[in-house]
Amino acid sequence: MTSGNLKYQFARLSIAEKLIVINLVVFILDGIIPFLLDLPKNSLSQWFELPKDLFAFISQPWSIVTYSFFHAGFWHLFWNMFMLYFSARIFLNLFGPRKLINVYFLGVIFGGLLFLLSYNVFPAFLGRNSALVGASAGVTAVLIFICAYIPNQEVRVFFFNVKLWYIGAFFILVDLIQIPGGQNAGGHLAHLGGAVLGYVYARQLLQGRDIGAGFSKLLDGFADLFKKKEKKAPLKTVYRKKAGTKGSPVDYDKESRQRKIDAILDKISKSGYESLSKAEKDFLFKAGKED
Structure with a gap:
């Protein structure tokens, strides 16, 4: 398959499917590049993961977004992408891709900020050497958004019809229960940050306020920096x-x-x-x- 065909096939994907493909490609590169160059496993991801230390974060501020493209293992990636696909199918029946991007990446950012705040404020986390990776905060934001926007909508889970708000409440409860366990407390905190963003975004949107409008303009301005400026024609008809x-x-x-x-x-x-x-x-x- 030629590069032109690959670009065409990629362009035909939904925004959620594009995110899944990008995450999969990053996961493969993160595994194969250090192996081929005989480097430590985290030699690539360490430049993009979100460190818990504030001074380390200041030295790589891009990590507030890039951490979401890296995963700790295959099953970490698989379940995140599975939940993104499930949630995005419902989301994209209601809204366009731009709004999904807003909710997803604002969830990533808010989850990352809650992780940073928690690990620098709460005594339980002080002194721990930790870093955050994974798309969970963004995925949770999309899931909780639809659970808050259409809470009484029923979906099929195995052999039962379940209301969306039950699913959202279940995932939040699981994260709250697992935080004291300590094995992945930072990840669960990031999930909750994404959940808060998704809930607030949905409830505000129901009242006619799009809290992601400013973020959308910021993305447009950032994208304009990479667009080639068109040459002005000397004559205009x-x-x-x-x-x-x-x-x-x-x-x-x-x-x-x-x-x-x-x-x-x-x-x-x-x-x-x-x-x-x-x-x-x-x-x-x-x-x-x-x-």
Whole structure:
């Protein structure tokens, strides 16, 4: 398969599937590069993991995001990506990829910050040599977001239908119980940080406030730095619009579309996703793709 075909296949993936592929590629490289160069196992990941020491973090501030692309082992990676795939399928039926990116990476950042704060404030963690890796905080943020946004929506778990808020409550309870165990306290704290972000984001969005809008603008500004500036043409041709031709769609078309989306989302929050008609589900799916 040529590089062009690979790019085409990658472009066709959903944003969640792209994140899964990136995490898998990083996991493979993190294992094979140190092996081929006969280096210690963490010789690559140590530059991207989130250290618990504040001064070490200041020297590699990018680690507040990059730690999420590295994993401690195969099963750590597998369960994180499995949960991301499950959660994102529901999420992307409601919203577009941009909002998933917001929730996921804000969850990663908030989980990392809670890890840093806890390991530098609470006496139980002082003096411990620890670092954080894994996408769990971002995955938990996406999961808890949908559990808080459509809490009464039922999903199939093995042979039973379970409401989403039961699933969210179960995962949070498991993390709270396991923190005192000490083996992966930092990881469980990061999960809780992601959970808080996901819950607050969903509840604020239900009230019409998108707390990730500023983060989205920040990402756009960062992306613009890497875009090639187009050369300005020396001459510009201007065409006069002929009388009688129709202009661009008027604003009330967009407002009508948004009102319909809001009505459907309100119906979901009250009665669950399954209460939607096929036409409403199709409309919401297409609207999510266009966001």
